Amino acid sequence: MEFKDSEDELHQFRRRLTGAGGFVLFAFAVLFARFIWLQVVQHSYYQTRAEDNRISLVPVLPNRGLIIDRNGIVLAHNYSAYTLEITPSKVADLEKTIDELEKVIEIQPKDRKRFKRLLEESRNFESLPIRNRLSDEEVAKFIARRYRFPGVDVKARLFRQYPFNESASHLLGYIGRITDRDLATISDKDMDDNYRGTEHFGKSGLEQKYEFDLHGQTGFEQVEVDSSGRAVRVLSRIPPVAGNNLTLTIDAKLQQVAEQAFGDRRGALVAIDPATGGILALVSMPGFDPNLFVDGIDSQSWDALNNSPDKPMVNRALNGTYPPGSTFKPYMALAALEIGKRTPQQTIFDPGYYNFGGHVFHDDKKGGHGIVNMYKSIVESCDTYYYMLANDLGIDNISGFMRRFGFGQRTGVDIEGESEGVLPSQEWKRKRFKRPDQQRWYAGETISIGIGQGYNAYTPIQLAQAVATLANNGVMYRPHIVKFITDTKTGAAIPIEQKPLRTIPLKPENIEIIKQAMVGVNKEGTGARAFAGAEYVSAGKTGTAQVFSLKGEKYTEGHIKERMRDHALFIAFAPADRPRIALAVLVENGGFGAQAAAPIARQVLDYYLLGKLPKAPAPADETAPEED
Amino acid sequence: MLRNLWQRLIAPIDPPLMAMAALLLGYALLVLASASPERLGSQALNMVVALVVMRLVAQVPPQKMMRFALPVFVVGVLLLIAVALFGDISKGARRWLNIGFMRIQPSEIMKIAMPLMLAWYFQRHEATLRLREYAVATLLLLLPVGLIAKQPDLGTAILVFAAGCYVIFLAGLSWKVIAGLFVAACASAPLAWAVLRDYQKSRILTLLDPEADPLGKGFHIIQSTIAIGSGGIFGKGWGQGTQAQLEFIPERHTDFIFAVLSEELGLLGITVLMVLYLFLIGRGLMIAANAPTLFTRLLAGSITLIFFTYAFVNMGMVSGILPVVGVPLPFISYGGTALVTLFIGIGILMSIHRHRMLVQN
Numbered sequence: 001m002e003f004k005d006s007e008d009e010l011h012q013f014r015r016r017l018t019g020a021g022g023f024v025l026f027a028f029a030v031l032f033a034r035f036i037w038l039q040v041v042q043h044s045y046y047q048t049r050a051e052d053n054r055i056s057l058v059p060v061l062p063n064r065g066l067i068i069d070r071n072g073i074v075l076a077h078n079y080s081a082y083t084l085e086i087t088p089s090k091v092a093d094l095e096k097t098i099d100e101l102e103k104v105i106e107i108q109p110k111d112r113k114r115f116k117r118l119l120e121e122s123r124n125f126e127s128l129p130i131r132n133r134l135s136d137e138e139v140a141k142f143i144a145r146r147y148r149f150p151g152v153d154v155k156a157r158l159f160r161q162y163p164f165n166e167s168a169s170h171l172l173g174y175i176g177r178i179t180d181r182d183l184a185t186i187s188d189k190d191m192d193d194n195y196r197g198t199e200h201f202g203k204s205g206l207e208q209k210y211e212f213d214l215h216g217q218t219g220f221e222q223v224e225v226d227s228s229g230r231a232v233r234v235l236s237r238i239p240p241v242a243g244n245n246l247t248l249t250i251d252a253k254l255q256q257v258a259e260q261a262f263g264d265r266r267g268a269l270v271a272i273d274p275a276t277g278g279i280l281a282l283v284s285m286p287g288f289d290p291n292l293f294v295d296g297i298d299s300q301s302w303d304a305l306n307n308s309p310d311k312p313m314v315n316r317a318l319n320g321t322y323p324p325g326s327t328f329k330p331y332m333a334l335a336a337l338e339i340g341k342r343t344p345q346q347t348i349f350d351p352g353y354y355n356f357g358g359h360v361f362h363d364d365k366k367g368g369h370g371i372v373n374m375y376k377s378i379v380e381s382c383d384t385y386y387y388m389l390a391n392d393l394g395i396d397n398i399s400g401f402m403r404r405f406g407f408g409q410r411t412g413v414d415i416e417g418e419s420e421g422v423l424p425s426q427e428w429k430r431k432r433f434k435r436p437d438q439q440r441w442y443a444g445e446t447i448s449i450g451i452g453q454g455y456n457a458y459t460p461i462q463l464a465q466a467v468a469t470l471a472n473n474g475v476m477y478r479p480h481i482v483k484f485i486t487d488t489k490t491g492a493a494i495p496i497e498q499k500p501l502r503t504i505p506l507k508p509e510n511i512e513i514i515k516q517a518m519v520g521v522n523k524e525g526t527g528a529r530a531f532a533g534a535e536y537v538s539a540g541k542t543g544t545a546q547v548f549s550l551k552g553e554k555y556t557e558g559h560i561k562e563r564m565r566d567h568a569l570f571i572a573f574a575p576a577d578r579p580r581i582a583l584a585v586l587v588e589n590g591g592f593g594a595q596a597a598a599p600i601a602r603q604v605l606d607y608y609l610l611g612k613l614p615k616a617p618a619p620a621d622e623t624a625p626e627e628d
Numbered sequence: 629m630l631r632n633l634w635q636r637l638i639a640p641i642d643p644p645l646m647a648m649a650a651l652l653l654g655y656a657l658l659v660l661a662s663a664s665p666e667r668l669g670s671q672a673l674n675m676v677v678a679l680v681v682m683r684l685v686a687q688v689p690p691q692k693m694m695r696f697a698l699p700v701f702v703v704g705v706l707l708l709i710a711v712a713l714f715g716d717i718s719k720g721a722r723r724w725l726n727i728g729f730m731r732i733q734p735s736e737i738m739k740i741a742m743p744l745m746l747a748w749y750f751q752r753h754e755a756t757l758r759l760r761e762y763a764v765a766t767l768l769l770l771l772p773v774g775l776i777a778k779q780p781d782l783g784t785a786i787l788v789f790a791a792g793c794y795v796i797f798l799a800g801l802s803w804k805v806i807a808g809l810f811v812a813a814c815a816s817a818p819l820a821w822a823v824l825r826d827y828q829k830s831r832i833l834t835l836l837d838p839e840a841d842p843l844g845k846g847f848h849i850i851q852s853t854i855a856i857g858s859g860g861i862f863g864k865g866w867g868q869g870t871q872a873q874l875e876f877i878p879e880r881h882t883d884f885i886f887a888v889l890s891e892e893l894g895l896l897g898i899t900v901l902m903v904l905y906l907f908l909i910g911r912g913l914m915i916a917a918n919a920p921t922l923f924t925r926l927l928a929g930s931i932t933l934i935f936f937t938y939a940f941v942n943m944g945m946v947s948g949i950l951p952v953v954g955v956p957l958p959f960i961s962y963g964g965t966a967l968v969t970l971f972i973g974i975g976i977l978m979s980i981h982r983h984r985m986l987v988q989n
Contacts, residue, residue, distance in 0.1 A: 009800070013925055014917050016798050020929065021913050024936045028902055031940065034947050038857040039895045046857025053854065054870040226874040227851075 055235065056225045059197030062216030064160060065243030067172060067206060069252035070278075070483060076172055076207070078158040082134040084142060085127040088119060090151030097149065098130060104145055105138050107131055110298045118177065118296050127153070132295045160200065160294045166287035168255050170315040171279075171415065171481055173205020174290035176297075194218050203293065205315075206246060206481060209414050213485055216243030245486040247493070249278030257607040258283045261600040263617030265590060267567075268316035270464035270479070271583035271604060274573060276498065277468070277477025279413070280581060280608065282461070284316040318418045321457040322586055325543030325593065326381045327571045328452030330514050331466065332389055333374055335401040337510040341392050344374045344513050354387035356447050361387045378517035379525035381542060383451050390450025395441055398449060399425035404504045405466040406476065407458055413479045414496075421462055424455035453546060463571055463584035471539070471573035471582040473511050474504035515539055519576045527570070529621055530598035536609050537576040540601065542593035543569035565589040570597035574605050581608050595621045640686035642915075642978045648908040649682075649974055652959035655901065660962060662867045663888040664881035667962050674964035678971035685975025689983050690924045693976065697741075697748035701768075704741040707734035708775040715779075723779050735776045735784045739969050740976075742772065742788050743930035746795040751923035762801050769796070780825055783941070783954035790937045794930040799922070831951045851876045852887035853948045863894030881962040883954060886946045901960070905939050915981045924980045931973040938970075 038046065067076035084105060091097050098115070101107060111131055118128045130152075134142070139154050146153070160175050178186075182201040186192055189212060196218060202211035219240030223231040258269045262285040269283040286308075292301050305313055314320065336342035352368030354361045363369065363383040369376065377385035390398065403409070408423025422428065426441040433439045448454040461479060469476040478501050484493040518539035522531040526542040545567040568590030573582035583601060590596030599618035606612040653675050661668055707725060711734055715722040725732050746765050753761045769792035777785040797806070821829065834846050855871035864870070869891035871877050877887045889897050912932025919925040938958040944950035946957075956966045 009922070012800050013798060013922075013929075016800065017913055017917055017929055020794070020798070020933055021910075024906075024909055024933070027936070027940050028906065030949075031943050031947070032898075032902065034944075034949055035856065035890070035895055035898050038853065038947060039860050039890070039898075042857050043860045046854050047860070049854045050858035050871055050876075053851075053876050054874055224870075224874070227876045232874065 053227075054224055056223050056231075058221045058223050058231070060219035060221055060237070060240045061158065061197055062218055062240035063158060063242040064175075064200075065210075065214040065216065065488070066245045067214075068245060068247045069250050069255075070248060070280075071251065071253075073252040075164060075168060075248070075250075075252060076160060076162050079161055080156055081132065081159055082139050082154050083129040083157050084131040084134055084138075085129050085153055085155050086115075087127040087151045087153075094119075097152065101130065101149065101152065104141055105131060105134070110300065114296050114298050117299065127155070129157075129295065132159070160291075162290045164252070164256070165289045165291060167259055168250065168252065168282075169205075169287040169290050170284040170317065171205055171250065171282045172290060173207040173209075173415070174203055174293040175200040175207050176203045176293045177201075200294070204417075205290075205415055206248075207290075208416055210246055210482065210485075214243040214246065216488070217241035242488045244488055247483050247486065248481055249273065249276070249280065249483045250282065250481060251280050251608070254604065254608050255281040255283065257281075257614060258600070258604045259285065259287070261603040261614060261618040262587070265587050265596070266310055266316070267585070267587040267590065267597075268320060268460040269583060269585045269600065269604065270317050270461045271581055271608070272464050272468040272477075272479055274468040274472040274477075274579045274582045277465075277479050277501075278483060279479050279481050281583075281604065282317050282481065284314070284318075284320075286310050286312045288312045315415070315417075316586070316588075317460045318413065318415060319459065320586070320588075321419055321421045321459055322567050322569070323454070323456045323545040324452040324458055324463055325545040325567070325569050326383075326452055327463060327467075327541045327543035327569050327584070327593070328450075328456065329378055329381065329386055330470065330518055330541055331402060331405060331407075332386055332393075332398070332450055333378060333517070334470075334506070334510060334514045335393060335398065336374075336389050337513065338401065338506060339393065339397055341397075342374060342389065347371050347373045348385055348388055350382055350384035352384070354384045354447070356387070356391065356444055359444055361447055374513065375517045375520060378514070378541065379520040381521075381526050386450035387447045390446050390448075391443070393446075393450075395424065395426060395446045395449065398446070399423055399428075404502075405469055406462055407466060408462070411459075411461050411465050411479050413461055414481050418461070419459050421459050422455055422457040424449055428455075452543060460584050460586050463569070463586075464582065467571040467573055467584055468579075468582035469504065470511070470514070471579035473508065474506040476501045476504060515576060518572075522572070526594045527572075527598050530570075530594065530602045534602070534606070536574055536605070538572055538574035538605055539576045539579075540570060540572035540598065542598055543571070544591070544593050545569060547589065562589055565591050568593040568596035570594075570601045572598075572601045572605065574609060581605065590620070637683070640978055640982050641683065642686075642911075642981050644911050645908070645915075645974060645978060645981075648904055648911060649959065649971070652904050652908070655904065656960040658866070659885060659889045659893075659960060660881060662869070662892055663872060663885055664962065667881055671962050671964075674967050677964065678967045681968050682971035682975040682978070685972050686978035686982070688975075688979055690921070690927075690980055693744065693927075693979070694748050694751065694923055697744045700737070700741045701745035704734055704737045705772055705775070707732070707737065708772055710734075712775060712778065721779050721781060723781055733965060735772075735779065735781055735788070736965050736969055738772050738776065738788045739784070739791060739934070740931075740972050742769065743791045743795050743927055743934070746792055746799075747923045747926035747930065750795065750799045750926055751921060754922050757800065759805070762796060762799070762805070765792070765796055765799075769793070780828070781954065782828055786941065786953060787934065787937060787955065791930050791934050794933045795926045798916075798926050798929045828951075831953070835948065835951045848878045848884070848952060849945075849948050851878065852884050852946045855887040855891040856947055859891040859894045859897075861895045863890075863892045863897055866892050868892060883942065883956055883961065884946055885961050886943055886957045889960070890947075905935070905958075909933075909936050912977055915977050918984055919980050920984050924984075928977055928980045931976055934973065935970070 063078055066074055068074050088094060098107065107130060115128060115130045142154055162172060177199055178201045186195045194217060202208035217240060219238045221237045222235040224233050224235055225231055258281045265285065267285050269281060270279065271281040272279055288305055350363060350368035350370060350372050352363045352366055368384060369380055369382040372382045372385050402423055408421045410418045410420055429441050430439045445454060449456060465479050480496055482496050484495040486493050518541055519537060521527045522538050522540045527540040531538055547564055547566055568587040570585045570593050573579040583604060585597040585601050587596040599621055603614040603618045657668065660671055711722060711725045716724040716726055718724060723733055723735065725734055745768060749765055773785050773789045776788060834849060851871060855877050869888060871891050872880055872888040877884050880888050909932055912928065916925050916928035916932060919928050935958055938955060941950060941955045942957040945952050956963060958970055
C-alpha cells in the first residue's frame, strides 16, 4: 500500500514535471517567435532605426562672405573664437548651472541678461552662448571640469567682425541671431536645408540685402554618434562652400573722411560716381557699432541706441526725407530752359519779395537781389526768381520734369527699406489727403515748391542721384553699393549691372548753362568761401531747408533751439568738366548750407580728387554768406 | 596519486550538467568580451568562485541539506527583516545589509532557501498532504516574497515567488485549487495594481507602449528591441553591434546583455543560447524525475524551473514582451552573486543525482 502510494506519487510528480517541461518548451517557443518577428520579419525596420541612431547628419557652417571696399580694404570678416554654450533642454536647473559655472569662468550680469533674452527667443534644442570669446586659459579651465556640467560645452564658432566699428555701419548693416521672421524668409526661399545649423542672419544693410550671397553653402558631416550624442568618428563629409565675397563701389577711406567731416553733427552724405552710379560713400551720422549685434546685443546698449534723441539706428541717407531747399533751383532752371519758359539772358527784378495774389513770399536777402538773370539766380540763390518761375511753369510741369531726375521715387539702391519721399503734384495731393478741399492743388502752393520748400521731401540719396545724373548730362544710373560678387567656388566675379537706367533727353547747351552757373556758385557765389583755393573746378549749390516756419519773424539762428534750426544742404560734383564724383550733403539743424554743409563737401572732394586728408572735422563757417 | 586526486575531485560532478554549464560560461565570456571587455577578468574570477562553490555543494548529501533547510530559511527571513529595518538604501531601494566587513543582499539567499524550505516542509508532511499543508507552504512563501517586494526588488521577488510556486505545484496541489487561485489572482489584479509603486506601474505601462516616452522610460526597451531586430538572422558580427558599442543599450553587460548577443550574433546566436538552456533544463528535469525522495524531487524540479524562469523573464523583458524587472540572464550576465546562486543550484542538482542510488539502497 505504502509502496503503491509512493508509486502513485511518483507518477503524479512525473506528470507534473512533464507538464512543466511542456510549459518550458511553449514559453521558449513564444520567445523564439518574438525573435523571428523582430529579427526576420521586422529586420529592415529595426536596421533603419539602428542606423538612424548611429548616424547623425551634422551641418558644417560655411564662412560668411567678406565685404571688401573698392580698394581691397576688408569691411566685414570672420574670426574664430571659443564660446561657452548651454543646451537648455539638457540642463535641469539653468540658474544653478550658471551659478556653478560662474565659479569657474567669469560670467557678468550682462552675459546672464543676454542669455535670458536668447533663451526667450530661441528655438528648441539649440545650444545658446552664455559667454563669448573665451581665452585659452578659460577654455582649459572649463575642459578640466566639464564632467561636472552636463549640457554645457565649449564650442569653436566663427564670429562676424566689423573692423571699422561705427564706420559705414548703416551701409554694411549687421547680423544677429535668427528669429522666426528670418526663418519664414528662409522658408520662402526654400533654403531651409542650407540654413540648418546657421545661427545668424543679416538684419540690415548689405548684410541683409545680400544675405543669400554671403551665407554660402552649408556642408554636412555624416557622423557616427554614441547614445549621448558625442561624435565617435566622421563617416563622410560634404565640405561647406564659403559665402560669396562682396566687393563694393565704396571707398572706405573716403567714407571715413566724410564721416569725420561731420564731427558730432547729425546728417547724411551720399557720394556717387556719376559715370556708373556706384556709390563711393554713404554716410549717416551718427552711426552705431554693428559688432554689438553679433553676439546678441545686451539690453543696455539696445536701449541706449533706441532711446537716443540722435536716432543712430536710422539710416538718414535712405530714410530721412528733407526739403531740398535751394539745391532744387538748378533743376528748376533746367526745367525752365527745356520747357522754354526762360532764356539764360532773360532777367527779372527782385525787390526782395514776390507778391502772389496778396500773399507775400520773402526773399532771403533783404532788399532783394535787384536785376537777376539765370546765372545770378543760381550763384546768389535768388528766391524771387524761382517764385516767379514756379508760377510760370505750374505744378504739372515741375513735377513732370523732376520725376525724370528721380525725385520722390525710390532709387533702387541695394539696401532694403528705402523711403520714397514726396514729389508734390496734383495727383499726389489727391492721393495724400481725404477731404476734397485738401485734395485740391492751389496755385499759391506752387510758389514755395520753386525754392525746394513746401511739400517737397526727398532722401539724400535721391538728391545725390539727381546731381549725379545732372553731372552725367542726363544719363541716369541706379545708385548701387556692390560692384561685383565673387563666386568663391569658381572665383568668377559677377558684376552688378552697368547699364544706365535711362537717359533724360536734355539739350547739351542747356545742361552746360546750368553747370556753369553751379561752377559759379563755388567760384563767386554762396559756395565760394568753402571752396576758396580749391585745386580743381567744382560745381555746387547750397541749400537751407526750413524745419519750422517762422511767421513774420526774421530768422536768427542764435535765438532758436538747436533742434529747430534749419537743415543745411549742399550738392556738388567735380571736376566740373569731367565729373568723377557727385554728392549730396545734409546736416540736420546745421543752419545755412553754405556754412555747415559746403565745408564737408569740400573735405570729401579734396580727399577724393587730391588725396588730401583733412586735419579736423569741417568747421562750420559762421562768416559764410547767410543767403543760400 | 595525482590521478586519484583528480578522480576524487570530479567524482560528484555530473558530466552532462557540467558540459552545459561550461558551454554557457564560455559563451558568456565571448559575449562579455564584446559588451564590456574590461570586465572579462573579474567575471572569469567570479566563474572560478562559482565553480568551486558548486563543487563544494555537490558533495553535500541531500540528507544534510534537509537539515540546513529550516535554519537557513529562518536566518534568511530574519536578515530580510533586518534589511527592512536597518538596510542601506541605494538607488531608491533598501536591499543591502551592512554587516561590518561586507554588504550582503539577503534576498539572494532566498532564491535557494525558499525551495529548500518548502521541499523540506512537504517531505516532512509527506504522509498527510492536505490543503492545510499547502496553505502553510503558501504562507511560508509569501512572507519573504512580501519582504523582498517591499524593498522594492520586484525581480528577485518574482523569482523567489516562482521558486516556491514550482515546489507547491510539483508537490501536487490539485488542479481545482490552482484554477481557483488563478481566477482569484485575475480578479485581484486591480488590487495588486494599487499596491505597486509608481515606477513599477510605469514599467508595465512602458511595456504596453514604449514609444510614449522614447527618451525617458521607454528608452531601454526601445533601444534593446532595436538592437535585437537590427541583428537579423546572422547578426552584425562579434564586436560590430552599433547599438551595443555606441552605448545605446543600457546595462549592456548585466541585465541587457542579451540585446548585445542578439545584435551581434543574430537569431543564430540566440538559437545556440536557447538550445543550451533547453539541454540544461532538460537534464535538470531528468534529475528531478529520477530523484529518490520527495524532498530531492521537489528541490531539483524547482531549481531547474528557476533556471528557466531566469532565462524567460530576462529574454522576455529585453525583447519587450515582459515588463522591465531586474533579472539577469542566467550564466551570461556579468555579476558574481547571481552566478554563485546559480551554481549552488547546479551543485544541488549534481548532489541529488549522485546520491540517488545511495538513498534507494
